[in-house]
Amino acid sequence: MKFVLALVAALVAAAPALAAPGHPKRTAIGHVALPTNVRPLRYDVTITPDAPNLTFSGQEKIQLTVASPTNRIELNAADIAFRKAALSGRAERPKVVLDTTQQTAAFVFSTPIAPGHYTLSLDFTGVIYEQASGLFALDYQAETGKQRAIFTQFENSDARRFIPSWDEPGVKSVFALTVHAPAGQMAISNMPVASSVAGADGRQTIRFADTPKMSSYLLFFALGDFERVHRMVGKTDVGVVVRRGMTSQAQFALDAAAQLLPYYNDYFGVDYPLPKLDFIAGPGRSQFFAAMENWGAIYYFDYALLVDPKLSTEADKQGIYVDIAHEMAHQWFGDLVTMAWWDDLWLNEGFASWMENKATDHFHPEWKIWLQTKGGEQGAMRTDSRGGTHPVITPIKDVFAAANAFDGITYQKGHAVIHMLESYVGEDAFRAGVRNYIAHHAYGNTVTDDLWREVDAVSPKKITDIAHDFTLQAGVPLIAMDSPGGKSVRLTQSRFGADAVSKTPRTWRTPVTVWNIGEPWKVVVSAGRPAVATDAVTRNCPIVNAGQTGYFRSAYSPELWACAVGMFDRLTPEDQLGLIYDSRALGETGYAPLTDFLALADKAPSAATSEVVRTFAQQIAALDGLYDGQPGQAAFRAFARARLAPAFARVGWDKKPGEPDSEALLRSTLLATLSQLDDPGVVAEARRRFAAWLTAPGSLTGAQRQMVIRTVAAHADAATWDQLHALGQKAVDITDKTRLYAYLGASHDPALADRALALSLTKDPSATDAPELISAVANVYPDKAWAFVMSHRAQVEAMVEPTSRTTYFTSIASGARDPAMAARLTAFAATVPASARGEVDKALAAIRYRHDVVTQRLPAADSWIAAHPG
Numbered sequence: 080m081k082f083v084l085a086l087v088a089a090l091v092a093a094a095p096a097l098a099a100p101g102h103p104k105r106t107a108i109g110h111v112a113l114p115t116n117v118r119p120l121r122y123d124v125t126i127t128p129d130a131p132n133l134t135f136s137g138q139e140k141i142q143l144t145v146a147s148p149t150n151r152i153e154l155n156a157a158d159i160a161f162r163k164a165a166l167s168g169r170a171e172r173p174k175v176v177l178d179t180t181q182q183t184a185a186f187v188f189s190t191p192i193a194p195g196h197y198t199l200s201l202d203f204t205g206v207i208y209e210q211a212s213g214l215f216a217l218d219y220q221a222e223t224g225k226q227r228a229i230f231t232q233f234e235n236s237d238a239r240r241f242i243p244s245w246d247e248p249g250v251k252s253v254f255a256l257t258v259h260a261p262a263g264q265m266a267i268s269n270m271p272v273a274s275s276v277a278g279a280d281g282r283q284t285i286r287f288a289d290t291p292k293m294s295s296y297l298l299f300f301a302l303g304d305f306e307r308v309h310r311m312v313g314k315t316d317v318g319v320v321v322r323r324g325m326t327s328q329a330q331f332a333l334d335a336a337a338q339l340l341p342y343y344n345d346y347f348g349v350d351y352p353l354p355k356l357d358f359i360a361g362p363g364r365s366q367f368f369a370a371m372e373n374w375g376a377i378y379y380f381d382y383a384l385l386v387d388p389k390l391s392t393e394a395d396k397q398g399i400y401v402d403i404a405h406e407m408a409h410q411w412f413g414d415l416v417t418m419a420w421w422d423d424l425w426l427n428e429g430f431a432s433w434m435e436n437k438a439t440d441h442f443h444p445e446w447k448i449w450l451q452t453k454g455g456e457q458g459a460m461r462t463d464s465r466g467g468t469h470p471v472i473t474p475i476k477d478v479f480a481a482a483n484a485f486d487g488i489t490y491q492k493g494h495a496v497i498h499m500l501e502s503y504v505g506e507d508a509f510r511a512g513v514r515n516y517i518a519h520h521a522y523g524n525t526v527t528d529d530l531w532r533e534v535d536a537v538s539p540k541k542i543t544d545i546a547h548d549f550t551l552q553a554g555v556p557l558i559a560m561d562s563p564g565g566k567s568v569r570l571t572q573s574r575f576g577a578d579a580v581s582k583t584p585r586t587w588r589t590p591v592t593v594w595n596i597g598e599p600w601k602v603v604v605s606a607g608r609p610a611v612a613t614d615a616v617t618r619n620c621p622i623v624n625a626g627q628t629g630y631f632r633s634a635y636s637p638e639l640w641a642c643a644v645g646m647f648d649r650l651t652p653e654d655q656l657g658l659i660y661d662s663r664a665l666g667e668t669g670y671a672p673l674t675d676f677l678a679l680a681d682k683a684p685s686a687a688t689s690e691v692v693r694t695f696a697q698q699i700a701a702l703d704g705l706y707d708g709q710p711g712q713a714a715f716r717a718f719a720r721a722r723l724a725p726a727f728a729r730v731g732w733d734k735k736p737g738e739p740d741s742e743a744l745l746r747s748t749l750l751a752t753l754s755q756l757d758d759p760g761v762v763a764e765a766r767r768r769f770a771a772w773l774t775a776p777g778s779l780t781g782a783q784r785q786m787v788i789r790t791v792a793a794h795a796d797a798a799t800w801d802q803l804h805a806l807g808q809k810a811v812d813i814t815d816k817t818r819l820y821a822y823l824g825a826s827h828d829p830a831l832a833d834r835a836l837a838l839s840l841t842k843d844p845s846a847t848d849a850p851e852l853i854s855a856v857a858n859v860y861p862d863k864a865w866a867f868v869m870s871h872r873a874q875v876e877a878m879v880e881p882t883s884r885t886t887y888f889t890s891i892a893s894g895a896r897d898p899a900m901a902a903r904l905t906a907f908a909a910t911v912p913a914s915a916r917g918e919v920d921k922a923l924a925a926i927r928y929r930h931d932v933v934t935q936r937l938p939a940a941d942s943w944i945a946a947h948p949g
């Protein structure tokens with residue numbers, strides 16, 4: 080799954096706190112799950128959706144095995160009403176016992192069922208939701224009028240809202256789905272249609288081929304007025320499914336998938352095992368996820384799959400390519416081989432997050448995607464060096480806590496750790512291990528150590544110990560380099576922590592690469608084992624974490640830092656980013672002066688590569704956020720604008736013929752940053768272009784259009800805000816509409832922020848655009864947005880799917896730096912289940928962190944800036 084990064088993680092606010100005492104069994108590995116004495120082999124399910132009335136009915140025959148005598152068969156069901164239940168060979172109708180807290184249904188008989196094979200037959204009805212979980216409806220405007228399509232989203236544990244089932248990743252079965260659908264609509268599931276028969280009642284009966292053995296969370300079904308474009312790639316029918324009339328936007332995704340499939344077949348050493356692979360687009364969005372890897376039927380919201388040449392930007396296209404690569408990697412890593420329980424979710428997500436970049440880099444080296452991943456890794460490192468973090472492999476007590484695991488630690492730290500381990504053992508050895516892992520566990524379930532074992536079996540360098548250090552304990556190592564005696568180089572390891580709780584000493588066996596010492600110097604450093612290279616300092620300066628594939632912070636002694644900065648221009652872009660990121664992080668936390676970072680920014684060469692300048696701009700934008708409302712802000716902004724000016728003069732407003740994407744991305748970042756810094760020239764030019772565009776629609780497309788509207792919206796007056804609102808109302812493209820509404824929340828004018836908040840409660844923005852609008856206000860005015868969501872809590876909760884509610888509310892406050900907000904958030908935490916508080920803890924740590932930087936670090940920065948004016 081591609082989770083929504085802005086929200087970091089999702090939790091269940093509405094879900095009940097914990098187990099009622101009694102039947103859910105605590106298994107050997109310590110989580111609450113269904114009893115294991117009855118297991119399913121196959122589900123034959125027939126669904127009749129009634130989309131207009133948001134309900135459906137189902138008939139189900141479950142072939143199951145009873146391993147030991149029992150008088151009850153227990154499975155998962157939520158929001159399901161049973162009309163009939165029967166077991167083969169039994170005349171007695173079982174009593175149906177529902178546990179709405181644990182989301183189980185038990186079928187209880189008066190006498191024990193003997194071990195053997197049975198068929199459990201169930202008739203039931205269920206609910207079609209309006210937010211994206213379970214079976215859900217998305218409405219949209221088509222040329223023929225208002226239309227409704229339905230889709231499913233089951234990860235982590237919502238298949239139980241569609242079919243009563245053993246809804247745990249470790250229980251794999253065959254699913255045979257049949258659907259009674261209105262004639263003329265297209266139905267999509269994991270497998271191709273096996274037969275389709277028109278009925279006299281105006282409905283068609285569509286039967287899909289049996290799935291392979293798989294986990295319930297990977298089942299998929301969609302129904303609507305769709306079109307499918309497709310192409311054979313080897314023996315796989317690859318398709319993109321869109322709403323009628325939108326096939327022109329599907330081509331980019333189809334080309335990307337066709338390009339990637341042979342690469343993955345080769346990388347994993349096992350061909351994609353299903354006969355078809357579909358990518359399905361749905362309108363709207365979720366606060367939890369952008370895309371989901373259902374086996375053979377990958378679901379995306381439009382914005383993560385479709386490319387409109389008039390509207391999409393270079394960044395959109397790269398993001399879509401990466402998202403396609405992510406979900407395709409899951410078809411093997413997650414779908415063919417699946418984690419046994421949610422503790423190991425990272426194995427799915429960390430791996431897919433790494434693989435998406437490896438595959439993208441293979442086909443688009445010019446995008447420099449590895450450089451672009453560093454920003455996400457930094458986000459994870461910041462979280463991981465504060466209170467509220469958790470190990471990559473984290474115990475998940477029950478499915479209600481599983482949504483906890485979808486966060487930056489699982490995805491971005493997971494990705495970074497795998498990248499580090501791959502570069503430690505080498506590409507070939509790592510791939511050989513992965514191939515054996517896939518081959519040995521196909522159609523089965525695994526734990527993380529199964530992967531390490533396979534890599535260790537083929538690699539001369541062993542990774543299990545290192546992998547354990549980085550996945551079983553939280554936190555970030557600090558590798559410090561100094562030069563005792565002036566000639567040798569010494570590396571020592573401690574822990575990098577931004578607050579008291581994250582400074583507790585800890586040791587990692589950390590693979591470190593140092594450039595400019597030997598060829599290059601590779602060594603494993605741990606707390607008790609410093610590493611020393613003698614006669615190592617030459618006229619080239621040693622660079623720690625060369626290539627930046629290690630998950631740690633690097634600190635230099637003052638002489639070695641000065642030396643490294645002195646040769647900044649000669650470093651690789653990766654290592655330039657390393658110095659930038661580490662100097663800001665060390666400066667904000669007091670390990671080094673924050674002025675080290677400013678000094679680096681001061682000499683930021685406008686001739687550096689686009690990605691490096693872009694990173695500088697992003698760091699400057701982040702620091703500006705900390706300066707908000709501070710006395711030093713005006714001077715900081717003047718300094719920042721002056722440092723960004725040469726780069727902006729180079730890229731300009733307009734795309735140059737044949738320029739690489741990286742220049743377009745840099746332009747967009749520079750304009751966003753200069754707009755944030757209230758650069759008068761940029762704001763005036765955006766207004767001029769906006770006014771011209773209003774009279775000549777079509778004069779702005781793609782990124783240009785986005786940059787102009789975004790800048791105008793941030794600096795809007797009431798009349799401009801009304802114009803933007805009218806544009807949003809008129810917009811036809813769903814992704815464009817969402818963005819236009821979100822811009823209404825981005826105004827720096829507090830009165831307009833209030834209007835945006837009020838608008839979110841009306842039916843004017845779509846149901847899924849309303850929460851985006853509030854989030855946009857929170858980016859500028861967290862306090863205002865927080866007060867609003869708290870005073871309209873029930874209405875705002877209804878806008879967000881239950882799994883995301885606590886996370887969504889937390890995200891509204893998380894950008895604040897006022898300790899008063901920490902107190903409000905703590906009060907909020909007391910109103911949500913204990914298992915849902917992890918995200919709140921992370922946000923509290925982030926708020927305190929910002930407060931500390933503002934009070935403890937900015938004064939020195941102010942003095943430095945005064946001495947280095949714009």
Ligand SMILES: [Zn+2]
Nearest residue numbers: 080081428431
């Ligand atoms: Zn994923």
